[in-house]
Amino acid sequence: xxxxxxxxxxxxxxxxxxxxxxxxxxxxxxxxxxxxxxxxxxxxxxxxxxxxxxxxxxxxxxxxxxxxxxxxxxxxxxxxxxxxxxxxxxxxxxxxxxxxxxxxxxxxxxxxxxxxxxxxxxxxxxxxxxxxxxxxxxxxxxxxxxxxxxxxxxxxxxxxxxx
Numbered sequence: 001x002x003x004x005x006x007x008x009x010x011x012x013x014x015x016x017x018x019x020x021x022x023x024x025x026x027x028x029x030x031x032x033x034x035x036x037x038x039x040x041x042x043x044x045x046x047x048x049x050x051x052x053x054x055x056x057x058x059x060x061x062x063x064x065x066x067x068x069x070x071x072x073x074x075x076x077x078x079x080x081x082x083x084x085x086x087x088x089x090x091x092x093x094x095x096x097x098x099x100x101x102x103x104x105x106x107x108x109x110x111x112x113x114x115x116x117x118x119x120x121x122x123x124x125x126x127x128x129x130x131x132x133x134x135x136x137x138x139x140x141x142x143x144x145x146x147x148x149x150x151x152x153x154x155x156x157x158x159x160x161x162x163x
Contacts, residue, residue: 020126020129021126022123022124022125022126023120023124023125023126023127023128027120027128028120028121028124029121031117031118031120031121031127032117032121034113034114034117035113035114035117035118035121038110038111038113038114038117039114041085041110042085042088042089042107042110042111042114043089044061045082045085045086045088045089045090045107046086046089046090048060048061048082048086049086050083050086050087050090050092050095050099051083054079054080054083054099054100054154054157054158054162055069055075055079055080055083055099055100056083057082057083057086058082061082066079074155074158074159075151075154075155075158076151077147077148077151078103079100079154079158080099080100080103080154081100081102081103081106082103083099083100083103084096084097084099084100084101084102084103084104084106084107085103085106085107085110087099087104088103088104088107088108088111089107098157098162100150100154101146101149101150101153102146102147102149102150102151103150105146116130
């Protein structure tokens with residue numbers, strides 16, 4: 001057996017890297033910026049007091065009340081998003097989901113993105129592939145359907161006085 005193995009030509013050793021190359025410095029900076037933006041959004045949400053009405057929390061930032069709601073009497077597509085993020089930042093997950101389901105998903109996505117981006121910034125791991133995966137048309141379509149479904153829920157909940 002040993003003589004048989006000795007007669008077989010051996011392939012030269014390769015020095016190819018295992019896995020993808022690490023993130024470039026500019027990509028790590030982008031990860032830091034993304035992590036900081038997500039942390040800022042959740043930090044501002046934690047700083048604010050969620051509105052009991054299920055919308056209007058954004059007025060604590062000096063932003064005027066929703067013109068759509070004032071004009072039509074029905075919630076706009078983003079009504080309750082800031083309130084939902086604020087609830088989630090206070091670890092009031094059920095209240096966040098009940099207030100505006102898509103706002104809850106935004107807060108959850110920001111928390112996950114924070115940790116993924118921080119991991120990429122520190123280790124250089126190829127976290128950009130997650131974004132490539134999420135930006136596929138079918139996932140964007142699902143996100144759009146969830147967004148408009150949440151708007152429908154918000155209109156229904158507002159009509160039935162569910163905050």
